[in-house]
Amino acid sequence: MLGISDGKQDILDLTLREAEEFFEGLGEPRYRARQVFRWAYARRQADFAAMSDLPAWLRERLTETAFVGTLRAVAQKSSRDGRTTKFLFGLADGEAVESVLMRHDYGYTACVSSQVGCRMACGFCASTRGGLVRNLRTGEMVGQVTGINALLPAEHRVSRAVLMGSGEPLDNYESCVKFIRVVNEPLGLNIGMRHITLSTCGIVPGILRLAREGLQITLSVSLHSPTDAVRRSLMPVAGKYPVREVVRACREYGDATGRRVTFEYALIEGVNDSDSDAREVARLLNGGLFHVNIIPLNPVRGTPYRRSPPRRVKEFYVLLENMGIAVTVRREFGIGVDAACGQLRRRSARGGADGM
Ligand code: SF4
Missing domain, CATH: 1.10.150.530 (DNA polymerase; domain 1)
Known part of the structure; x- marks a missing residue:
């Protein structure tokens, strides 16, 4: 078994x-x-x-x-406003993974890791620096949520889960799909399908396979640029799956599930934040059941990428909105808690997590 x-x-x-x-x-x-x-x-x-x-x-x-594989936190760190807590959970083999608890007005959301490390090598991400160490079992993903629940007062519980921590979920497909089914069990964590999000860097066969699973979850895809050249420079996986194929697969996902697909767009100064980028995004996504989520980039030490200034974020948002694209700007949760995925684990591996 x-x-x-x-x-x-x-x-x-x-x-x-x-x-x-x-x-x-x-x-x-x-x-x-x-x-x-x-x-x-x-x-x-x-x-x-x-x-x-x-x-x-x-x-x-x-x-x-x-x-019962509920994980135990070996380090944790909260944002200044107390709305975000990042946990480093220890695993049985001595590895560790990060999870994040976000306190929204509408409840608690757990951001769950699906792998130790990641092999996707996105240029702005700390999780991938040491490559992929190993996939997580379903129980190790569920154990992050029960580990967070165990630290909450009895009357509170995690009611939303996002597979958006370290790792590429579609690179650990079976375990992640099973995670979705397990956390959805009414007698278990009872997290509604519509309150579960899977985030991918754009693995086309995985998106198409997921579309056939009959799951009513939200699919979130890293777009980050409308052009293959810039996407390739940020995310090597884009060399394998051109952006038009990714968008086509997302249209199929929307058709099969009736669910709107979210495209994540981390605005990086001078890289993907021009007016012409906005126009290209609008052209690419035209007519689809799509939504663009603009993310002010979480800076990662040792990368050349800087977040676009707030004025540019606003302008980019307005441009997309004026071209008929459903668009939001993600509220900032992470700043000050080693926000980008993988940063807490890397600090811990270097001995920096002590006393957090
Ligand atoms: S952003 Fe996600 S897919 Fe890309 S390297 Fe980081 S963890 Fe992997």
């Missing part, structure tokens, strides 16, 4: 139906899965010994054969 670590089954790797099969395999009734799910998710209990409505012998057996 998938999700085995050290010979033990991570409960967080399982859909409810798979958990029922797991208990059947132990010779137990299927309803044991519901009992354990209630403990692991609603009561935030990772220790089988404390699951008091299970027979004592079963608690012992579970301790020997399974675990």
Whole structure:
């Protein structure tokens, strides 16, 4: 069965139906899965010994054969306004991944990592500096959300999840699609499909495959430029998938799911923020069920890229809006918390996370 670590089954790797099969395999009734799910998710209990409505012998057996892989933070850092907290979660093999908790007026959002490192080599991203270390299991992604829930007061919980942390989700496809199904389980984290976002740098076959999954999630795609030449300079993956193919795949995604696709656009001074860039974006996305989210770039140490000044951000926004494009400017959450994905992990690897 998938999700085995050290010979033990991570409960967080399982859909409810798979958990029922797991208990059947132990010779137990299927309803044991519901009992354990209630403990692991609603009561935030990772220790089988404390699951008091299970027979004592079963608690012992579970301790020997399974675990609840809720992750524990080894470092954390909050923004000055307290609305954003970045966590560094330790993994069983000594690796670590970052997750971010964002406190919105409408609830709590968890930004979840899908890989340790990343092999996509985007030029503005800290996560990719050491390349891909390994994919995360589904349970290690779910464990980031339960790890955050465990740190919240009992009456609060994460109600939205975005696969937008370290890693390219479509490069770890099966585990990420299963993550979506597991966090959507009503008896588990109960995060609605429409409250889940998957963010990709634009892997066309993955987008087309995702369109056929029948999931009502939001797809978010890194556009960052309307031209292949500039996209290639920022994101090597663009050399494989030209921007027109990416947009065509997104139209298919929208047609298959009825969901509007979001294009992320990190404005970088002198690179992708000209009037003609705005006009090209409007031409490219014309007539689609699309939305452009302008992001003031989070500066990453050691890269040449600088964020566009606020006046330019506003002008770019107005240009797109005047050309009929649905557009927003992302509110700033990250500044001051090693905002760009991968920065906290890199600092930690260099010994800088102590005492945060
Ligand atoms: S931006 Fe995303 S896809 Fe690109 S290198 Fe960073 S983690 Fe990977």
